[in-house]
Amino acid sequence: MAGSIMIRANKKGELTTVKALIKHPMETGLRKDKKSGKKIPAHFIQEVSCKHAGKEVMSAQWGASVSKNPYFTFRFRGADKGDRVTLTWVDNQGGSESKETEVA
Amino acid sequence: MTMNIKRRTLLKGSFAGATMAIAAGAGLLKPSRVLAVWPEKVFKAENVEGFLQDIYGNTSLQASEDIQIQVPEIAENGAVVPVTVTTGIANVQSIGLAVVNNTNPLAAVFHMSDNADGYVSTRLKMAGTSDVLATVKVGNETFFARKEVKVTIGGCGG
Numbered sequence: 001m002a003g004s005i006m007i008r009a010n011k012k013g014e015l016t017t018v019k020a021l022i023k024h025p026m027e028t029g030l031r032k033d034k035k036s037g038k039k040i041p042a043h044f045i046q047e048v049s050c051k052h053a054g055k056e057v058m059s060a061q062w063g064a065s066v067s068k069n070p071y072f073t074f075r076f077r078g079a080d081k082g083d084r085v086t087l088t089w090v091d092n093q094g095g096s097e098s099k100e101t102e103v104a
Numbered sequence: 105m106t107m108n109i110k111r112r113t114l115l116k117g118s119f120a121g122a123t124m125a126i127a128a129g130a131g132l133l134k135p136s137r138v139l140a141v142w143p144e145k146v147f148k149a150e151n152v153e154g155f156l157q158d159i160y161g162n163t164s165l166q167a168s169e170d171i172q173i174q175v176p177e178i179a180e181n182g183a184v185v186p187v188t189v190t191t192g193i194a195n196v197q198s199i200g201l202a203v204v205n206n207t208n209p210l211a212a213v214f215h216m217s218d219n220a221d222g223y224v225s226t227r228l229k230m231a232g233t234s235d236v237l238a239t240v241k242v243g244n245e246t247f248f249a250r251k252e253v254k255v256t257i258g259g260c261g262g
Contacts, residue, residue: 011155015221026231030207046142057217063147065211067201067227074214077223092142 009085016079016103018050018054018058020087021071034052045070047090052079079103136200141161147210152202153236155210159200160246165239168193168247173238174225181195182230189238191222198241199224202229202246205234 004023009016022045029042042064049059079085083103088103090096149155156165174188189199196216201207206229214224222240230236235250 019225026229035171052245055217056145057220058214060214061142061147062212063208063210065206065208065229067229070226072222072226072261074216076217077219 004097005084005087005089007087007099007101008102009079009103011079011081011103014077015075015086016052016077017073017075017083018045018051018085019071019073021069022089023047023069024089024091026064026066026068026070030064043091043093045068045091047088048072050074051086052076052083054079059084109168112174125228148208150208152204152209156239157201159210159213159239160239165246165248168240168249171238171240171247171249173249173251174234175228175251176184178254178256179230180234180256182257183195184227185230185236185253186225186227187236187238188225191240193240195223195242195245196220196222196240197243198239200230200239201226201236202239203228203234204237204241205229206231209237232257 005020007018007020009018025043026044026045027040027043029039031040032038033040044064044066045062047059048059050057058074081103084100085103086098086100088096088098123153131254143158146155146158149158170193171189172193175185179185187201189201197213199222200213201211203211211228212226230253233252233254235252237250240247
């Protein structure tokens with residue numbers, strides 16, 4: 001799942017806003033395939049973590065109720081322009097990806 | 105003799121491992137600290153009480169005016185409902201989001217570090233018209249706010 005993450009970090013005043021969009025099916029495991037009638041196995045992101053300067057600023061645990069191709073935003077203090085922010089996700093089937101961006 | 109020594113070391117080693125497992129099992133290590141363990145029970149809970157008890161223990165929830173939930177009043181598509189939670193409460197430790205009427209209500213828990221703001225925005229799935237519940241944890245206290253979203257899939261909204 002290369003290239004699944006789009007991330008941006010923008011500093012305005014004291015606050016840095018991080019916006020991220022992850023390409024992921026987020027299957028709940030409750031949906032049925034219309035043709036075969038079989039349940040589609042659950043496949044969703046469980047852990048998301050965001051680090052700034054090696055320190056975790058936000059970590060999240062998700063269930064299957066987060067929409068397909070999840071998008072989220074949060075804000076934090078203490079970053080400077082040019083700092084690096086890393087986002088990592090892990091799903092229930094062991095897939096994961098990381099991406100780094102610069103605070104603009 | 106050498107074999108016996110090895111056996112001792114092995115026993116000691118496995119005993120230490122077992123103690124850790126017990127500590128984790130007894131909830132001494134909270135899920136927020138042991139991030140590698142995704143709390144399946146909490147996310148599989150089928151009602152709000154089920155997960156609130158597990159995440160927040162016995163602390164009773166207090167309604168708060170200082171938590172704003174921004175959601176559409178009517179959502180045409182329940183698969184993508186934008187939800188934004190803003191709170192003025194200081195030192196927020198975590199923000200939880202749940203869709204009360206979903207099969208598994210708990211959607212997400214965002215753990216905030218000391219320098220993160222009391223703000224989070226994301227998109228949730230909603231099986232039907234339901235309240236969106238936001239919980240904010242500060243120290244030993246938990247605050248909440250809720251707001252209804254009407255989902256009108258198929259154009260026959262109520």
